Amino acid sequence: MRIGALLTLVRRDLGRTRGALATSGFGIAAGTATMIFFLALGLGVRTVVLGRVFPIDQIELEPPKAQDPGLLGMLLGGGEPPGVDAEQVQRLAALPGVTGVYPKLKLAFPSSARGGKELLGREVGTSELIGDGIAPSLLEGDGDLKDTSVFADPMARPGPACVNDAGCAVPQYCEMTGGAGAGAGAETGEAGAGAGTTTGRCSEPVPVLVSHYLVEIFDKSLAPAHNLPPVGATMVQRAQGVTFDMRLGDSLLGKARSGTPRSVRVKLVGVSRRAIDLGLTFPLEVVRRWNAEFAGARSATRYSSVIVQVGSGIDTSAVITAGASMGLSPRDTRARDVSVLINGIMALLSLVAGVILVVSASNIAYTFRVLVTERRAEIALYRAVGATALDVRSWMMALSLTVGVLGGAAGVVAARVAAFFADWAAAHRLPDFPFKPSTFFDFPWWLALGGVAFGAVFAAVGAWGPAGRAARVEPASALAGG
Amino acid sequence: MPSDPAPARAVGEHVEARVPEVLDAASPRARPGRRREGGGGEKGGGGAAPSGTVVRTEGLRRSYGDARAVRHALDGVTLTIEAGELVAVLGPSGSGKSTLLGVVGGLDRGYEGRVELFDRNLAKMRDRELSRLRCRQIGFVFQAFHLLGHLSVLDNVLAPALFDPEWPDLRRRAMELLDRLGLADRAEDAPGQLSGGQRQRVAIARALLQRPALLLCDEPTGNLDTEMAARTIALFSELHAEEGLTVLAVTHEERLAEVATRVIRLRDGRVEHDGRGKQGGRGKQGGQGKQGGQVEVGS
Incomplete structure (x- = not known):
């Protein structure tokens, strides 16, 4: 029919x-x-x-937490932080189904920040700062940051030599690489200001990212509790370019065991799901340089964790198994749960x-x-x-x-x-x-x-x-x- | 039964006037490329001079019930029907007339013995082949008309075309048939709006749509009043005479026997009588009066 x-x-x-x-x-x-x-x-x-909350297409592997001396250990100089070395990174990258491996470096020294007036309307005082560094390439294709080129180590293209911030054109500041010094805040007479003996290079403010999670927590919890206006991810995106000062090697809890505390100027460039949940995320090379300065060379070469990007969730378990054989474990199993x-x-x-x-x-x-x-x-x-x-x-x-x-x-x-x-x-x-x-x-x-x-x-x-x-x-x- | 409200026109005159036109349009030659499948070839169909054997049965038996209480509706029927015959099968109720029609038409395959239709053994035909044979070579007319109440008269007539693998557009043919049968103005009506006689004519038009070579009629006048029964009988006679259509009609109606070329009487599933009808025609004499249908008839 x-x-x-x-x-x-x-x-x-x-x-x-x-x-x-x-x-x-x-x-x-x-x-x-x-x-x-x-x-x-x-x-x-x-x-x-x-x-948005627990991305499952990536696994962050890290050394066992039991080996981590923590912030206090670092302050007291007791033990080296565990880490992921370059060879392990290479092995992870070679696993089947892995589309990318992105090492992360935590700030391995005390730091603090102050500011917030531009965004919140008033200074919120000094706060302890946690941060990490990621490779800028990790942001590509995420869609969070339209122009990923803004998230790069500004010292890759350093400005002219300087001895303090006054020698640099706004919004640049004087980055005192590896020495005691001036830096942002030199004008305000903070520690190191006016040393004048060590030269630095004028630098654009260091780009930082914050996480959606941080914005959400701030808007829904912290802002109401402290009577601050909510910022919202969109507003943060619009507020790109907001700068504030950050104190390296010195915080409410103590000072770094090496290096001379100094200040740098950082600039918020966006909100990203790749950013650390609570803290600031910097370009990897910036953290590597700062860690070497304030926490020793080992802290600059051994990564605190590594993000493994997989093409399919099917490959996740294989990556976890391979990581376990290297003594690495998933940082967060909430996504799977x-x-x-x-x-x-x-x-x-x-x-x-x-x-x-x-x-x-x-x-x-x-x-x-x-x-x-x-x-x-x-x-x-x-x-x-x-x-x-x-x-x-x-x-x-x-x-x-x-x-x-x-x-x-x-x-x-x-x-x-x-x-x-x-x-x-x-x-x-x-x-x-x-x-x-x-x-x-x-x-x-x-x-x-x-x-x-x-x-x-x-x-x-x-x-x-x-x-x-x-x-x-x-x-x-x-x-x-x- | 309701009386037929159709114009009381002599069917014979009507047919005389219309048949040639319809036959021209209905001729296979008018539809080049039209295949005749199912073993019948072109024989007998569509007004072409019929020839050859259309139906042959040998030792046909059809039984019902189980081994403890078996009943033979047909009990060893052997007969042959040649192309162009108008055969009236008479007999009392329960004599096996309708069963014979069902078997010969390929509607009932639970028989024993041998049945050939257009020289093809029905038992060896697959459902698809047999269905195609029914679609193109056989027309059925039932006592209960079996018109579909949800369709118009025209769509009822066109029903066989739906199952033709070529799904030909036969609307013109259908309208010509309805016109010939005096129902052209009722084409869009529902069957429920027609009288019994009109419904039977619709059923006849449906049976003729595909220009069959064999028309099987099961008590075609059973639900008609006397006048309409007479008209219908005359119509069959005309179709047979003018188109050379082979007709096998099961009936109680003795008047049908009067126009038949051959009369077969069944009793208790056996051929009681098989002989020339009053019209004689091409019907051939067989073993009249022989019991049990053991004698081949018409060969």
Whole structure:
């Protein structure tokens, strides 16, 4: 039978049996809508949690924390910090599925910062500062920073020689590389100011990144508690160029064991998911230089951790295993834990939707059984005028597939409408919280396609048996009324 | 039964006036490239001079029930029907007339013995081949009409075309048939709006749509009043005479036997009588009165 003839039969049936078929289609639509709604919700939450809170496409490996002497140990000079050496980095880079390896260096000496007036309206005083350094190449392709070239070691292109900040054009400051000294703050008479014996080089402010996490925590927790205005990631992005002073080798807790404390000028250049959660992230070479100056050469060559970028989550476990063989362990397993949790919830909710679809398929089966019984004479007539058994089966299956596709499509639409209202309710009814997304749902194209396909498949499964019965109708008996 | 509201026009005159036009349009020659599959070739179809054997059965038996209570609806029927015959199969209820029609039409395959249709053994034909044969070579007319109430008259007539692998556009042919049968103005009506006689004519038009070589009629006048039954019988006679259509009609209607070229009487599943009808025609004499259908008829 030609497709056109088949469609003619289906079109006629949709018109004359619309009541029963609509009931069956409603079941399919309800099941599909439930499934798509929950899957989209799961995907949306997953996108937020794993994309913004705990990125899962990267694993940060670090030496065991037990070996880390910590800040106090560093202050007291007791023990060297553990680290990842260059050879380990090379081995990790050679692992299958690894698309990139990015070492990180923590600031291995005390430091502090003060400022905030430009951003917050008033100085927030001196604060202990934690920071790390990452390779600028890690930011490429993230989309967080439109121009990654701004995140580079300014001393790669040093300015003219100087002895203090006054010798440099604003906004540059005098970076006293490896010596005692002046630097930013020389004008304000802080320690080292006016030494004048060591020359430095004029430098652009050191670029720094902050994390989304830090912005969220600040906006949702710290800002309300200290009566500060929320900044928001967008505002921080707009506030690029805000500078403040940072004190190296000296903090509220003590001084570095080597080097002379000095000040530098840093400039906020953006918000990135690659930035350290709580602290500032600098270009790797900057931290390497500062660590060498204030914590010794070893702190400049042994990385505090290494970010391993994987192409697929499937390769994650292999990377973790390889890291363990080098004495490295994942820094944060929350991503995996959350991922497992989300997957579990999605599976559970999909199971509920699956049950609904199975019930729908049963409904389809019942409807088609009745339909075949009612139409025995019609089926027999069609057989008499030339329909093959396959034609009859195709007719029933095409009808069920049509019901399934229409039901599935209606379910997808219903899921999107429900998601719209859910997002609206969340936006207006739920209190603000860190990482609250503008939408909790993600509707990729394949999900909509899958919803329609699921509807069709379940309808077809339900109609398969009755279609077989229809194909086996004995024409002679049915035409005789038997 | 409702009386036929159609114009009381002599069917014979009507057919006389219209048949040649319809036959021209219906001729296979008018549709070049149209295949005739299923073993029948061109014979007997569409007004071409019919020849050869259309139906042959040997020791045909059709049984129902189980081993403890078996009933033979057909019990060793052997007969041959040549192209161009108008055969009336008569017999009391339960004699196996409709069963014979179902088997010969390939609708009932649970038989024993041998059945050949257009020289092809039905038992060896696959469902697809047999369905195609029914689609193109055989027309069915049923006592209960079996029109589809959700379709218009025209769509009912066109139903066989849906299952033709070529899905030909036969609307013109269908309209010509309806016109010939006096139903052109009812083409868009629902079958429920028609009288019994009109419905039967729609069923006949449906049966003729594909220009079959063999028309199988199961009590075609059973649901018609006397006048309409007479008209329908006359119509079959005309179709047979003008188009050379082979007709096998199962009936209680003795008047049909009067126009038949051959009359077969069944009783208890056996051929009780097989002989020339009053019209004689191309029907051939067989073993009249022989019990059990053991004698091949018409060969």
